[in-house]
Amino acid sequence: MAAVRENIESSLAARIPAALSPRLHQATELLPTGIAEVDALLEGGLPLGGLVEITGPTCSGRSTLVSSILAGATRHGAACAYVDVADTFDPLSAAAIGINLGRLLWVRAGRTEISDKQVWASLDRALRATDLLLNAGGFRVIVLDMGDVRAEQVRRVPLASWYRYRLQAEKSQALFLLLVQTPCASSCASVVLHCTEAHERWEYATENQNGLPLLTGLQYGVSADRKRASAREFANPFGKKPVSAAQTAWKRTTLWAR
Numbered sequence: 141m142a143a144v145r146e147n148i149e150s151s152l153a154a155r156i157p158a159a160l161s162p163r164l165h166q167a168t169e170l171l172p173t174g175i176a177e178v179d180a181l182l183e184g185g186l187p188l189g190g191l192v193e194i195t196g197p198t199c200s201g202r203s204t205l206v207s208s209i210l211a212g213a214t215r216h217g218a219a220c221a222y223v224d225v226a227d228t229f230d231p232l233s234a235a236a237i238g239i240n241l242g243r244l245l246w247v248r249a250g251r252t253e254i255s256d257k258q259v260w261a262s263l264d265r266a267l268r269a270t271d272l273l274l275n276a277g278g279f280r281v282i283v284l285d286m287g288d289v290r291a292e293q294v295r296r297v298p299l300a301s302w303y304r305y306r307l308q309a310e311k312s313q314a315l316f317l318l319l320v321q322t323p324c325a326s327s328c329a330s331v332v333l334h335c336t337e338a339h340e341r342w343e344y345a346t347e348n349q350n351g352l353p354l355l356t357g358l359q360y361g362v363s364a365d366r367k368r369a370s371a372r373e374f375a376n377p378f379g380k381k382p383v384s385a386a387q388t389a390w391k392r393t394t395l396w397a398r
Contacts, residue, residue, distance in 0.1 A: 171281070171315050174208040177390040178333075181364050187330050188280075189313045191306040193323050196335030198287075201360030204237075204392060205335065206283055206317055211238035218280035221245040221273045225266045226288035247273075259293055267301060274308035274316065282309075285319045294324050302328040336361040343397070356397035363387040 170185035179185055186192050186209070196202040213220050220243060222229055227248055235241055247269045250262035263286070270284050286294050302318075302325040309316040318325060323332055338360050342353040364386055 169313070171209065172212060173205060174212040175205065175390050177388045178205065178362060181362070181386055181388040182331070186315055186317075188315050189310045190330030191302065191309055191316045191318060191325055191328055193318045193320060193325055193329045193332045194335065195320055195323055195332065197321060197337055200335035200337050201358070201362070201390075201392075202287060202319060202333075202335045203285075204360070205333070205362070206285075206319060207234060207237045207239060209315075209317070210234070210244065210281060210283070211240075213280045214240035214243040217243065219243055219245070219278055220281040220283070221247065221279050222283045223247045223249060223266050223269050223273070223285065225249050225262055225284070225286050228288055229285065245273075245279075256293070259289065260296070263289065263293065263297065267297065270305065271308075274305055274312060274314065277312040277314075279312070279314050281315045281317065283317045283319060287319045287321060289320075291320070291322045291324075294320055294322075297324065299326060299328070302326070306330075330366070332365040334363045334365070336363075341391075354397065355394060357391055357393040359389055359391050361387065361389050 168187045168189070170182070171188055172179050172185040173182070194202050194205060210220050210222070215238065222244060224247060227250065229246060229248075231241055231246065234244070247266070249266035249269060250258070266284060266286070270282065273279060273282050305316055306325075306328045318329070323329070338358040340355055341357045341359060343356045344351065344353050
């Protein structure tokens with residue numbers, strides 16, 4: 141059998157190298173989110189070279205999570221890009237969180253508050269810019285922020301676009317973050333993070349609870365769905381796979397309560 145196998149592989153070597161030999165899959169490099177609870181949920185972080193959807197309603201912590209990822213990447217000198225469809229990115233708040241603005245390319249695609257035609261024009265500009273950034277290479281993290289665009293408008297983007305972006309991200313080994321209200325990339329997404337509406341934490345200045353309460357922080361909930369098999373699963377196909385839709389919670393304390 142070994143001689144037959146060697147004979148077959150030698151005859152196919154020009155077209156299919158090592159045709160009958162098992163291929164070794166390298167472990168996917170992970171980029172930490174900077175939030176311990178979320179990194180534990182993801183077993184280390186988000187996969188470089190993949191498309192990751194971060195979904196959730198307004199005030200669900202999705203933007204805070206993206207900012208934490210960008211802060212960690214730019215702090216270590218990596219170049220990142222932020223494609224802003226609705227012009228909602230605040231550079232002053234980003235700098236306060238820890239994002240190095242000198243390492244961040246901010247692409248302002250327009251505003252989405254007037255007519256459907258203008259909304260689609262902004263989306264079209266954002267998609268073209270994303271295409272150029274992924275093809276250019278050199279970016280560690282690329283964010284496409286469509287969080288303030290209605291779900292029915294986002295669903296107008298062809299699935300072929302997300303498939304192309306995934307292939308481009310894999311080629312350039314960039315982490316492509318898609319920030320939306322509801323999932324839209326289907327099986328093109330390596331990981332989907334679902335953020336839930338935040339819960340406020342209030343405290344009174346005095347023990348007898350007199351006076352007005354003070355907002356001291358927010359608690360966020362997030363769950364993770366793995367859409368595509370990881371390299372670890374390929375390496376050990378009979379091992380235990382990650383649990384789908386695993387959940388965790390994380391907190392943020394306000395500046396005045398620290």
